[in-house]
Amino acid sequence: MSKFFDTLVAGYRIEGTEFGISRESIRAFCDASLDYNPLHIDDAYMTGSFGKTNFGGIIMHGMTNFGLITRMLTDWAYSENAVHRRLETRWLVPVKPDDTIRPHGSVKFKHVTAKSRWVVIDVEVRNQRDEQVVTGEALVEFPPDAAP
Amino acid sequence: MQQDFEADFWKDAERRKIWDDIVPGEPRKTIPYTLTLEAIQRYCRAVGDLHPLYFDEEYARRSRYDGLIAPPSIHILLMFACIPADDWMRSPGTVNAGQSWSYNCPARPGDTITLQARALDKFIKRERLFVIHDNVFFNQQGDVICSGRGWTIRPM
Numbered sequence: 001m002s003k004f005f006d007t008l009v010a011g012y013r014i015e016g017t018e019f020g021i022s023r024e025s026i027r028a029f030c031d032a033s034l035d036y037n038p039l040h041i042d043d044a045y046m047t048g049s050f051g052k053t054n055f056g057g058i059i060m061h062g063m064t065n066f067g068l069i070t071r072m073l074t075d076w077a078y079s080e081n082a083v084h085r086r087l088e089t090r091w092l093v094p095v096k097p098d099d100t101i102r103p104h105g106s107v108k109f110k111h112v113t114a115k116s117r118w119v120v121i122d123v124e125v126r127n128q129r130d131e132q133v134v135t136g137e138a139l140v141e142f143p144p145d146a147a148p
Numbered sequence: 149m150q151q152d153f154e155a156d157f158w159k160d161a162e163r164r165k166i167w168d169d170i171v172p173g174e175p176r177k178t179i180p181y182t183l184t185l186e187a188i189q190r191y192c193r194a195v196g197d198l199h200p201l202y203f204d205e206e207y208a209r210r211s212r213y214d215g216l217i218a219p220p221s222i223h224i225l226l227m228f229a230c231i232p233a234d235d236w237m238r239s240p241g242t243v244n245a246g247q248s249w250s251y252n253c254p255a256r257p258g259d260t261i262t263l264q265a266r267a268l269d270k271f272i273k274r275e276r277l278f279v280i281h282d283n284v285f286f287n288q289q290g291d292v293i294c295s296g297r298g299w300t301i302r303p304m
Contacts (some may be wrong), residue, residue: 019196030192034228036155038240045240062223062244067195069220078201081212083219088248 004080005142008107011137014121016072016103021060023097029061037061060095064136065125069103073121073138076105082119082142089136090146100128105138117142163234167277167302170236170267178263182227185257188218190228191225212232217254223294224254230263237281241303245278249296253287261287268297277302 019025030036038045039059046055046077066089073084108120118141126132154160154178192202198208201217208216231237255261267280 017196025194032191033224034153034155035158036244037238038157039243057169063247064195064223066247067197067219067221067224067265070219071195071197071199074219075199078199084251086250087220088246090246091244098239104262132285145285 005082005110005119006072008119010107010109012107013014014072014105014107015028015075016068016105017069017138018100018102019064021064021095021097023058026058026060026064026097033059033061033063035063051121055094055096057096060097060099062089062091062134065089065091065101065103066097068101069105069123069125069136071127071137071142072103072105073123074130080142082140084138085118085141087123087136088138089123089134091134093131093133095127095133101125101133103116103134108137115144117144153229157238157240160233160238161240164239166236166239167270167279168301170270170279172267172269172280174266176235176265176267177232178230178265179232181226182260183218183222183226183229183255183261184217184256187225187229188216188222188255188257189287191222191264192219195221202294213254215256217256220294222250222255223249223285223296224286226261226263227256227283230261230285231265236302237300239303243301244304245296245299245301247296247298251294252292254295255285255293259293261293262286277304 026040043057046057077084103125105121105123108122111118121138123136123138127133265283267279269280271278284295285293
């Protein structure tokens with residue numbers, strides 16, 4: 001049984017990789033996700049207003065944040081024979097071309113159930129101005145029978 | 149890009165349900181999708197994720213996954229791949245407000261993926277029109293790959 005779970009304490013930090021956003025990276029995400037919403041493509045459309053919001057130009061897919069947080073969590077989980085089980089996110093600030101974003105995680109608490117062991121992680125994404133653009137929570141399972 | 153996929157989201161805009169038409173609880177029409185290794189890797193590259201479980205067949209075969217898999221977040225692609233052109237998820241101006249997803253087993257290259265989806269709820273808050281989406285993806289064996297809920301703000 002992996003001993004790593006036993007050593008984990010609240011506040012343990014998990015760091016993601018910095019990711020630079022460009023018009024090209026947004027276009028690549030369109031092709032990868034098949035999400036061609038004009039929010040991510042059409043500057044002319046994005047000069048209009050959405051209710052009370054005006055973005056002033058194309059924005060990154062919110063789900064790019066989701067994918068980057070997932071990458072951080074799976075890199076960590078795979079290396080410890082753990083399994084990424086859940087991710088919940090809320091978008092706070094839109095991300096635009098020339099922004100640089102980076103996901104972070106911090107262990108909130110551990111919990112042992114009848115059949116397995118779990119770690120709840122606070123996650124967030126911050127931009128180059130250190131603004132929180134996404135906040136959320138993840139759940140990673142450390143199965144007791146996983147090979148060390 | 150997928151060959152037969154209509155990338156112009158304006159084209160079928162008139163045929164799509166708007167917030168007023170959406171009936172919570174009513175199943176959405178979905179289409180089965182064959183997930184290729186190429187599509188998985190295109191998605192991975194778009195988020196800079198080059199983990200060998202998605203790229204290195206030999207490494208993946210020796211791992212406890214016994215072969216190449218897709219990352220959990222592949223549902224981002226599956227969501228658009230499994231819905232027809234007149235589905236309201238493609239309505240221009242749809243804004244994603246939040247998501248929560250639970251993962252059961254990984255999707256794999258060659259899987260035929262099906263989606264069961266519906267609006268679960270709709271409401272108005274601060275002059276915005278919200279819908280809560282309820283989605284479950286299955287593989288060809290009927291195993292649940294993942295299930296998730298999304299909050300979107302509908303275009304006015």
